[in-house]
Amino acid sequence: MTETVHDHPLGDINLLRPLYSLPLVRKVVVRERAPVSAFYWWKGEVEAAQEWRISYMTSTDRLPALEAWLHENHPFDVPQWITLPVTGGSEAYLSWVVEETHPQ
Template structure:
């Protein structure tokens, strides 16, 4: 299988922006799938203050081969000064699903 499978995550403060980040990545074949989690409350420190915000989490399923392009695309399209960007290795799963991720993120 070309590249390892990873889950990359970001958050954003607007449901329409979350949808645009998910659809754009899929449309550009940077990820095979994106899940948008329901809004949750984020508590964090920013510029010496404790902040609270409502956010949506987007989890992308992609390959390590496509990860740099996905990260650069999200950074360009994101509205935050410092968007969350976390990647998690996928250490197992259905062979058919993992093959599908590789196929969907390949060059058309």
């Protein structure tokens, strides 16, 4: 699983739709009702913004391609890119993610 943030509550739908046909992800979760207040150092100043977290469910071997795609298509100059290890979960769900990101 990996996460990024976006400055719009639904992210950019154009940023999300192509991921399914590549296939880099099989589920995207946008936390549109729970923006976070982000404070960060940018170009010599402290900036503040509201951001919405986006989680991508994918298989480990798809992470490099997803990261490259995100950096090329995300509207931020330096988009947040965090990967989180999945240490457990429903075997059926985890198998579905792997199977669907590797279509025959």
